[in-house]
Amino acid sequence: MGEEKAKLLPFYLVIDVSWSMDGPSIDAANDIVPSLLEALEQNPILSDKVRFGLVDFSDDARVQLPLCDLLEPNLFVPTLSTRGGTSYGVAFRLLRKQVELDVMQLKADNYSVHRPVVFFLSDGAPTDEEHDWRSAFAELTQYDRQSKVGFPMYPNVIPFGVDNADPVILQSLIHPATGNKQMRMFLMDKGNTPAEAIKAMAEILISSVLSSGMSMANGGPGVVLPDPGQLPAGVSSFTADDEDFL
Amino acid sequence: MTQPLAIDGAGLRAGAELGRGGQGRVVEVLGGAGRPAGEPLVAKWYLPSVDLDAAALTRLVAWRRSLADADRSTVDDIAAWPRAVLLRHGRAAGVLLPRVPPRFSIPVRLPSGSAGQVLSELQFLIAGPDLLTRRGIPDLDRPVRLRVLARFAAAVAVLHNHGVVLGDLSVKNVLWSVAGGEPAVYLLDCDALRLTGTNPAVRQPNSPGWDDPAFPGTQNQQSDRYKVALTVLRVLARDFHTRDPERARAALGREFLPLLRAGLSGRPDVRPAASAWREPLSTLSEEGM
Amino acid sequence: MSGTVSGGRHALRDPRPEVEPVAIGDPGRAARAVIPQPDRRFPFRPAIVLDGVRIEGSSDAGGLEVRAASRRGLSHQYYGTTRQDEFGFLVTQDRRWLVVSVADGVSAGEYSHRAAEIVTREGCTRIAGLLTGVAPAALDWNAVLGEVSAVVVGQVRAELDLPGADLRQVADRAAATALFAVVAVDPDDGGGRTVHVMSLGDTSAWLLHSERETRWTPLQAVKNAGAAVASSATAAVPLIPRELPPPVAARLDQDGVLVLMTDGVGDALGGGTGEVGDHLARAWQRPPDPLNFAAQVGFARRSYDDDRTVVAVWPTPAPS
Numbered sequence: 001m002g003e004e005k006a007k008l009l010p011f012y013l014v015i016d017v018s019w020s021m022d023g024p025s026i027d028a029a030n031d032i033v034p035s036l037l038e039a040l041e042q043n044p045i046l047s048d049k050v051r052f053g054l055v056d057f058s059d060d061a062r063v064q065l066p067l068c069d070l071l072e073p074n075l076f077v078p079t080l081s082t083r084g085g086t087s088y089g090v091a092f093r094l095l096r097k098q099v100e101l102d103v104m105q106l107k108a109d110n111y112s113v114h115r116p117v118v119f120f121l122s123d124g125a126p127t128d129e130e131h132d133w134r135s136a137f138a139e140l141t142q143y144d145r146q147s148k149v150g151f152p153m154y155p156n157v158i159p160f161g162v163d164n165a166d167p168v169i170l171q172s173l174i175h176p177a178t179g180n181k182q183m184r185m186f187l188m189d190k191g192n193t194p195a196e197a198i199k200a201m202a203e204i205l206i207s208s209v210l211s212s213g214m215s216m217a218n219g220g221p222g223v224v225l226p227d228p229g230q231l232p233a234g235v236s237s238f239t240a241d242d243e244d245f246l
Numbered sequence: 247m248t249q250p251l252a253i254d255g256a257g258l259r260a261g262a263e264l265g266r267g268g269q270g271r272v273v274e275v276l277g278g279a280g281r282p283a284g285e286p287l288v289a290k291w292y293l294p295s296v297d298l299d300a301a302a303l304t305r306l307v308a309w310r311r312s313l314a315d316a317d318r319s320t321v322d323d324i325a326a327w328p329r330a331v332l333l334r335h336g337r338a339a340g341v342l343l344p345r346v347p348p349r350f351s352i353p354v355r356l357p358s359g360s361a362g363q364v365l366s367e368l369q370f371l372i373a374g375p376d377l378l379t380r381r382g383i384p385d386l387d388r389p390v391r392l393r394v395l396a397r398f399a400a401a402v403a404v405l406h407n408h409g410v411v412l413g414d415l416s417v418k419n420v421l422w423s424v425a426g427g428e429p430a431v432y433l434l435d436c437d438a439l440r441l442t443g444t445n446p447a448v449r450q451p452n453s454p455g456w457d458d459p460a461f462p463g464t465q466n467q468q469s470d471r472y473k474v475a476l477t478v479l480r481v482l483a484r485d486f487h488t489r490d491p492e493r494a495r496a497a498l499g500r501e502f503l504p505l506l507r508a509g510l511s512g513r514p515d516v517r518p519a520a521s522a523w524r525e526p527l528s529t530l531s532e533e534g535m
Numbered sequence: 536m537s538g539t540v541s542g543g544r545h546a547l548r549d550p551r552p553e554v555e556p557v558a559i560g561d562p563g564r565a566a567r568a569v570i571p572q573p574d575r576r577f578p579f580r581p582a583i584v585l586d587g588v589r590i591e592g593s594s595d596a597g598g599l600e601v602r603a604a605s606r607r608g609l610s611h612q613y614y615g616t617t618r619q620d621e622f623g624f625l626v627t628q629d630r631r632w633l634v635v636s637v638a639d640g641v642s643a644g645e646y647s648h649r650a651a652e653i654v655t656r657e658g659c660t661r662i663a664g665l666l667t668g669v670a671p672a673a674l675d676w677n678a679v680l681g682e683v684s685a686v687v688v689g690q691v692r693a694e695l696d697l698p699g700a701d702l703r704q705v706a707d708r709a710a711a712t713a714l715f716a717v718v719a720v721d722p723d724d725g726g727g728r729t730v731h732v733m734s735l736g737d738t739s740a741w742l743l744h745s746e747r748e749t750r751w752t753p754l755q756a757v758k759n760a761g762a763a764v765a766s767s768a769t770a771a772v773p774l775i776p777r778e779l780p781p782p783v784a785a786r787l788d789q790d791g792v793l794v795l796m797t798d799g800v801g802d803a804l805g806g807g808t809g810e811v812g813d814h815l816a817r818a819w820q821r822p823p824d825p826l827n828f829a830a831q832v833g834f835a836r837r838s839y840d841d842d843r844t845v846v847a848v849w850p851t852p853a854p855s
Contacts, residue, residue: 003805003812005443005560006838044568045613048838066299066445071564074251074308075301101464102445108466109411109442110809112802214614515808 004112009213010051010067010102012155013205014095016122017056018086020163024195025123026082032202033077037070039206046213047071051106053098057091058084067102088126092136096151099140103153116155117212117223119205120173123163123194141175156223158208159185160201162194167238177240184225184237192234200232251307252331253280255340258289269296269448275342282329286345289332290437296448300338302440303331303447307341317408324401325433341437341447350421350432355382365434368398368417371481386424388482388497392531394422394429395478399523401431402474406467406520409442413465415473416453417480442467455487460514468514474523475509502526554826556835559803559814563837565609572615580617580648582607583833587825589851590626590633596721597789599633600822600849604829608799609840619648620797620844621711623655626720627663632671633718634659635846637738639797641710641771646695650687650711654772657686658715671717671731676779680713680735684773687711702773710771712736714795718787718848728787728850730754734780736770739801742785743792743847745820751807754783792819793848799841800832811836822849 015021015029033054040047053067054077064078099116106113126133141157143150157175161167167187174183186204188197204226211224228237238244258281261274270292281287292298306328310318321327322344332340346365356362370383371391378385386394398420402412414435421432440446452458456476458469480486483493491506498506505526508516558566571582585604592598607618619640626633638654640647661679669675691709692700700708713735719728732740732754740754770776787793796804803811811834818831832845 003803003807003809006563006836007802008838043613044564045610045840048563048565048840063297063299066301068301068444072301072305074304076304101449104464105445105466106443108461108464108468110466111443214610 003110005110007049007112007114008051008106009046009049009114010053010099010106010116011209012053012055012067012095012099012116012118014055014057014091014118014120015080016086016124017058017080017082018084018124018127019082020086021123021194022082024193025162025198026080028195028198028202029121030079031199032205033065033070035202036206036209037077039210040070043210043213046210050209050213051102053102054078054080055091055094055098056080057087057094058082059087059090060084061087061090061094063094063098067098085127086122086124087128087133088122089128089133089136091120092133092140095155096136096140099153099155100151115222116153117208118155118157119160119208120157120170121160121162121198121201122165122170123161125164125166125169137173156181156183158183158223158225160187160198160204161185162188162197162201171238171240171242174240181222182239183223184228184239186231186235186237189234189236196234200235203232204235249282249311250280250330251304251311252333252338253342255289255291255332255334258332260289264288269293270340272343274345280330281342287329288343288345289340290343291332291334291340292448298338299445299447300331302445303328303338303341303437305441305444306437306439306447307331309441313408320404321408324404324431325436325439327436343437346421346432346434349423349425349430352383355380366421366423368394368420368422368431368477368481369486371422372417372484372486374484389531390424390429391481392497392527394424394431395481396524396527396531397429398422398431398477399474399520399527401433402470403519403521403524405433405439406470411440411442411446411465411467412470412473413438413440413446414450414452414456415470415477416456417477418453420477460512468517471509471517471520472514474520475506475517478523478527479506479510498526498530502530552824552827554830557814557818557830557833558835559811561837562835563839565613565837565840566835569609569613571607571612574611574615574617576645577617577648582612582618583829584622585825585829586622586624587822587828590630590720592721592851593630597851598720599718600851601633601635601846602822602825602828602849603844603846604825604832605844606829606833606842608842611842613840617648618842619651619711620799620842621648621651621655622795622844622846623659624846625659625663627666629667631720632663632666633720633848634662634666635716635718635793635795635848637714637795637797637844637846638711638772639736639738639799639842639844641712644707644709646691646709647711649690649694650709650772653687653690654683654711654713658683658713662715662717666717671729672784674717674731674733674782676733676782679715679733680772680775680779683713684775687773706771706774710774712738712770712797713772714738714740716740716793716795716848718793722789722850726789727791730785730787730793732783732785734783735772735775737798737801739796739798740783741794741796741804741807742787743794743816743819744788744790745792745816746790750816751804751812752785753807754785755780787848787850789850789852791850794819795846797842797844799839799843800845802841803834803836803839819847822847 051067054065141154143154159170159173161170215224258278259276261276265272272290275287328341330342351363352366419434423430438450458472461469482497583606590599603622605620624635636655638651640651688705691705715733717731742752832843
């Protein structure tokens with residue numbers, strides 16, 4: 001065995017660009033990456049490690065910004081625009097392929113790669129068949145350590161729901177749902193506007209990238225999400241077994 | 247004035263179409279606004295179906311410009327490195343490349359019987375004498391072949407030292423020339439190369455028969471090393487398909503056969519660097535003369 | 536000793552070389568951009584400690600040359616938190632053995648640097664005490680680690696005023712890996728020395744032979760080899776496992792170097808076959824000036840921002 005060039009922490013932001021996101025919501029979503037970039041510019045410890053990718057999805061899913069170092073010079077951050085329905089299945093399938101390609105390539109280039117983190121932002125219920133997106137999600141997230149069946153590079157998934165997103169469905173996308181590395185989801189409070197909620201979620205995402213990065217860099221447990229009591233106004237967080245949003 | 251990394255393709259004056267392939271088409275650039283002056287250029291326009299990573303393409307263009315003058319000139323001598331990203335309606339859709347220097351074309355008899363020019367691909371150093379005779383392509387003797395291979399290994403070594411991964415390295419995207427004395431090589435399809443730790447602009451699967459068993463789903467400098475060894479073997483054995491190092495025993499001798507075996511090893515960490523081939527190949531070419 | 540000052544040996548030395556920052560590969564942004572912040576909680580704990588000594592052998596045999604450096608990593612500099620690594624070494628009363636230790640305080644614990652201090656100091660002291668009665672091969676490592684853990688628990692309870700804290704609560708605040716090596720000061724009849732190593736957690740011991748084809752030989756399994764994605768779980772004092780990893784005995788030849796390091800260096804070194812391994816092997820062919828040694832331990836390399844600690848032990852040639 002040789003040596004590694006660097007230890008990298010991959011984050012993917014997956015954004016629903018269905019028609020319903022049009023207007024202030026998509027504008028707020030488009031502000032997420034520039035804000036994250038600004039935060040990373042202030043933190044050379046993390047910017048040496050964080051790799052970030054942007055995927056959007058509607059009836060199809062597209063890699064809008066392939067996994068990269070956001071502070072790389074000449075990087076062009078794309079502007080997302082809305083285009084159709086809400087197929088969760090295509091998003092999960094593209095992610096499965098992309099995470100595997102990215103992690104395999106970085107490992108082949110002798111980088112040490114941490115388990116990826118996916119932030120999944122949606123404003124509506126999936127428009128594709130449930131069995132279809134459920135099986136795509138299982139292919140993305142399921143792995144059995146004993147039998148080594150499944151996807152060993154499975155990401156941690158943190159769902160963000162605004163507007164008409166279905167809390168029960170998003171809750172089922174929290175991964176891992178249980179155990180000591182349990183993730184959470186974040187939902188817009190009733191009465192808030194989606195654009196305001198997305199701005200709050202951008203804050204959560206950035207604080208999570210910064211604190212997870214710091215934790216992982218220090219050999220900590222991995223993904224760190226903001227304390228439920230410390231969230232920006234207008235959003236709340238839930239675990240996979242909470243029921244109080246019903 | 248700083249040359250922009252991306253230019254609008256609409257401003258280019260297009261000439262003849264030079265080629266068409268699975269990824270897109272290549273046209274001659276006769277002139278136009280914003281293009282780097284002083285060298286013949288071609289425009290490669292990707293098909294809409296090609297998944298193009300604009301950031302990666304920009305990275306390649308910017309990387310070349312960031313080199314010291316001497317390094318850039320070395321890279322330009324051995325590789326058709328992207329000069330600028332081409333935009334269509336504001337989106338990356340193509341790439342401006344240098345035109346292949348004339349010394350890397352050879353006159354041939356086309357299968358139709360008429361005379362033409364083809365790029366002098368490395369595969370012509372593998373093809374058997376019958377085919378070469380039929381096409382009117384010169385058959386190089388072994389010392390010259392070895393010198394071409396030494397230049398090839400040196401070219402890969404230069405790029406590897408700069409952290410470049412060649413990826414889909416095969417005898418179709420390496421050109422050679424013996425015109426004007428010293429042999430030279432020239433690498434094509436450099437828009438598909440990548441810098442270590444970053445994505446390629448376009449994902450290029452391995453050419454058939456040029457895969458590395460140790461890296462079935464990905465490409466890196468270690469798979470490049472394997473392909474350098476495979477190229478040495480196939481050119482010396484004059485066999486398009488072999489992976490058996492013993493076939494080059496006569497050409498490499500007892501001294502250098504272990505280098506080839508190591509290069510083709512299933513254990514990537516024992517494969518010699520591309521630079522390790524330069525001396526042995528040069529030495530052998532001198533012995534043979 | 537009335538009226539006389541006992542002195543040490545002296546020799547003409549080369550003038551101190553200039554110390555230059557070292558980079559291996561891509562240094563990353565942090566190495567040039569981070570402005571080191573003090574840790575206001577622990578103002579008297581230095582960010583860099585280093586040492587360089589020669590342990591004299593008995594009259595006609597060689598001795599050992601020791602270089603040690605512990606540096607606060609870029610991450611701790613940036614966040615204004617103290618260095619959590621530590622080293623320690625001492626020679627037994629009978630001057631037969633050198634005992635060396637390196638410890639890495641577990642990041643999550645606010646007082647883990649205390650655990651690292653206790654591991655290295657108490658550990659070396661206790662091992663040296665035991666070596667008056669037993670050979671290194673017969674050391675009772677369970678007793679050593681158990682006693683060291685007990686000191687950590689006692690000190691943390693006292694210093695943090697947590698008299699009722701249980702083992703887990705103490706470990707949450709202060710925990711450290713523990714690596715010990717015992718080396719004979721004099722070579723044996725074969726001209727080499729047997730080295731005994733005990734390692735709990737991911738601090739690692741290596742034999743370095745700059746002139747050989749395999750330069751870095753690990754004295755324990757390499758971390759994360761073969762894992763799909765990297766993980767960082769590690770064992771640490773005071774939570775010692777019921778079954779300790781077996782102690783390792785290895786041979787330190789006259790042309791070898793024993794190198795003990797925390798994972799701040801070990802992670803970058805990997806298996807030792809890359810550019811980090813090459814660079815350090817070249818730098819440590821001979822014992823460098825201690826200031827240069829500290830600069831080499833602090834090499835810049837993208838994303839490797841953890842604390843760094845190395846103790847290296849060179850056999851000195853027997854006087855001819």
